[in-house]
Amino acid sequence: MSAHDHSHGSQDLTASRSRLAVALGLTVLVLVAEVVTALITNSLALLADAGHMLTDVAGLVMALTAAHLATRPATDQRTWGLLRAEVIGAALQAGMLGVVGLSVGVRAVLDLFDPPDVAGGGMLVMGVVGLVANVVSLLVLAGGRGTSLNMRAAFLEVTSDALGSVGVIVAAVVVWTTGWERADAVASLVIAALIVPRALVLLRSAGRVLMEESPDGLDVAEVRRHMLALDHVEAVHDLHVTQVASGLPVLTAHVAVRDECLRDGHASEILHALQECVAEHFPVRIEHSTFQIESTRHREHEHLCA
Known part of the structure; x- marks a missing residue:
């Protein structure tokens, strides 16, 4: 017996696609400008930010693709459609962010010992341009960052890039005013330190979904206790x-009830109580629930078959 028909927020997905498309367009424009400026100024921090922005472009393309796939209707073979595409996209984005952060960190350590010549003026101009574009993209994505891991990953991509632009600006000011060229490498290390931990957190969140762990904030033992406290419920298993x-989130369970409940028609009332319990009593609302209502004797039969 199921609590709800399978449905999902198509309006949220459509809005997410629009936000992602705008952010992608802005990011591509700034990426081209940053690469050209980095080559002219010989700035590692700017090149690191451009490299990070390249992963932003790839990540936003993946996010946009995943958001599109998630709108595909369910079929007999894919009964949930392609909703999990957004989780896979988020995991890939997190992995790319981590790799970029580590590579930037390694290169920055090397440049601390042998700093290249850096043109601070060009860095500063491009850093400001990049930051403005990042802020606009963040404003566009902000409204949808809580709707899915995919949007959260895209928001993290652009947030990390905005922090990178701030690092470029600070390094440019230091190089321009003091001539201390190691500031470029220090800024790159800060960018890497900001990127990698956030990428790991996002990767863990995506991994929890892919490994089918219970949602964060939900105590499954407490769910079981609430279900057992309902009238006529004798046992909960599976x-x-x-x-x-x-x-x-989705929930499935076998619920054993007193034999007389199945004879006198109470099963439908118990099902309604179970659905209401898991949908309303916990921090994580579970609106897709499926319960197998069975007699206590059926539970004993399952033990014998096992």
């Missing part, structure tokens, strides 16, 4: 709570 995609 209780599973997973996530199809971010924001879409």
